[in-house]
Amino acid sequence: MSDDNDFNKLIASSLNMGRRTFLKSSAAGAAALTAGGGLLKTDKAEAQTYEPYPTDNQMETVVTSCAHNCGSRHMLVAHKKNDVIVRLSSDDGRYQRDGCYGKDTDEEPQLRACLRGRAYRERIYCPERLLYPMLRVGKRGEGKFKRVSWDEALDFVAKKLIDIKEKYGSQAILDQSYAGSSYGVLHKSDQIDGLQGRFLGMFACRTSSWSVPSYQATTTSSKWTFGTIEDGNEDDTFAHSKLMIMWGWNPAYTFHGGNTVYYMRKAKQNGCKFVVIDPLYTDTAATYDAWWIPIKPNTDAAMLAGMAHYIFDNNLQDQAFIDKFVQGMDAGTMPDWATDSPNGKENFKDYILGKNDGQPKTPEWAEKICGVKAADIKKLADMYATTKPAALKACWGPGRTDYGEQYNRMAAALQAMTGNIGMLGGSAEGVGKAWHAEGAAYPYDQYSNIWFSSIKSDRWAYIVNNYPNVAREEAGLWPRQDNLDGVVPNIRGIFWQGSNWLNQLTNINAEMDAIQKLDLVVCLDQTITTSGLFADVLLPICTHFERHDVALPWYKGHYYIHRPKVIEPLGESKTDFQVFTELAYRVGNMTGMGDKFGEVYNTKATRDYWNNPDPVDEDYLRTWWEDRVMQHQHVEMPWVEFKKHGVYKMKLDRPHVGFQDQIEKGIPFQTPSGKIEILCDELARISDWKKTKYGYHIPSIPKWIEPFESLNHPTKTKKHPYHLITPHPRHRTHSIFNNSAILRETYDQEITINTSDAKKLGITTGDKVEVWNDRGRLVVPAYVTQRCMPGVVSIPEGAWIDLDKNGIDRAGNPNMLTADTPSPAGSFAYNTILVNLRKTDLQHRAGWDETSVSRSHVFGRDI
Known part of the structure; x- marks a missing residue:
């Protein structure tokens, strides 16, 4: 009997069940066993507790895709019964032309979705699904709404828009659209050619944002250096690399091309060596048996400068490449006009060797800043300079810092000085966009991307909270050629389309203050x-x-995936295009324009588009395919056949290598000089920084600049001794999928702490930890490991905030702690955060019942 009791206790403990619940269930189970004659009874069951799961031959199969900005966008196959999606699968090779089950080649790889895409069914049918128009009835942030009709909701919005524009002018509405959950060639949300920007621009009341949260530092760097953000290779080129340096890149979580891992595995098989520079020992580092170099956050530019010094000092640079293709690398590549420019006299080599400031940027100098041993800096520099082809993949994370563009510019300088640009197996990647897709199915015309003010995205709350006492450099205003130049917008309203920006921009507490001031x-x-x-x-x-x-x-990736309407819209939901088209008609009629506004906004539709959008959408998409894809990209597959197959995979004549034609055929780079600009023409010629969108001085060549806070600040680290980084999680796309119970049960929102730091603080894995600085507080569980360097802690971005009565976030969103301090080139300081932490009894709310499911994923960790 005692053995039975011990066994019952063991089972109860392993299932995390309460004693009373377990006794009830075990008693019922014992009764069932007794009635059935014991465990060996094998009679076939005659009943099931739920309806049998439909088999594939009972369901319709529809090819579609993922929809989010996760680093790729790949195939989903919906298996539906009537008008319900029962399950989702992915590419198995059979869907493209000449496809068959299992087809998977280097030229036409399968476009397999990751765990996020495969969990999408739960997002479609989630409890948080917005199904009806709602109007607020409580305080902002209280979450109290009432259901209203579409007529009532749209009339309310149209009247408020007109009133705000009349009272406050053409800058009063802030457009915060992004590519989060509404992105395709037709139903599109982004800042440049999105549907919301088109509507607000035509309405003539729009403040836009020019800085992209994910990679603005990288974008700015690539445009300065190469003249374009299309500086990347397609992933199949990785298979030809002999050395892959993954700087701040963890493709196990963020792909940057959905077949990245496939080609990197081929590179490994071909003998490629892998190096990971990251404060964390990532799953990628483990997978590829990489040499892990832990580095202090925000010091990457200093380490790169130390590598450059070693290369110059040992004459390992590719001088022939530099002389032919690069501006400003050394004295011999300086332009004639630079001698007369106050900002353009210094060349990169002189800066690295310390000829002007007296400080050579040696590996020993860099070691004191970045914490990487000088011997390791020299070893890596030697490997990179003497290995061809070698790919330095300078990813975005280290650029999401104060002066993050200097890291990307420094990396581009090393790519250029070693001659690894335009070479198969090399890399010029900053932003890394590669093959060019035809992007929008509706016209990009004189009505597209109209704005009357454009600010740095992370400055909106500062502008609202401090208006009118805001200088143009504090707002990061993009210059204009009219009387609105330099006018700081009086923001009175916000439109969020496909974006959860209050959750995802920096300094949430400042945003919550600002939102209360809006109309x-x-x-x-x-x-x-x-x-x-x-x-x-x-x-x-x-x-x-x-x-x-x-x-x-x-x-x-070089493909298009058809997205048919798989099921009818749930509830009363509509497309973005329907909503803005109908708003355009209503605003037009309320302002005396009649139907003209709506007719110009949606050129192929009448007002009946609200009730019957399908024929118009078909017309837009077919025209786009035939006039742009087939004509511009010489695709031979007709629209009808594309719809039948569901996917078109381009067959390229050769692997796509960024700037290969510039190097092999002498085509000029898209910079003012036609060369790779290590000395930037634009920056060197600026005389009044306050009249630029940057607002503050930026050096004309890449330089190490100390960020506003880091582990190297002796005073600040006394109060906040740990540096927090905020990488992307595997189970979310930013904040999308945060409400997926399946994915949340798989991966915790937690703080990663080094073992030695945790020991000093008395923290073990699973303990609740309070994390704070002067900007906010949060509570999150601990994960203690040696895979994080001492002094650094990590919390994944994207958790939906859940505030207690004291304003402490119980969900663990690190943007409670980030700063909206302006960085001149527009980078977001998501990884420039000093914090303190301690074990706490404060509540953390995981968003799912942690006691009801297996916790097996915790076991086996290095705790």
């Missing part, structure tokens, strides 16, 4: 996000499974 906040989304809780109006947008579109590869 109108409109949220167009598919789920009720944390941003939505602060809105006045919630407009339900259908998912990409509920409308017709075509998917583009988001970052890399």
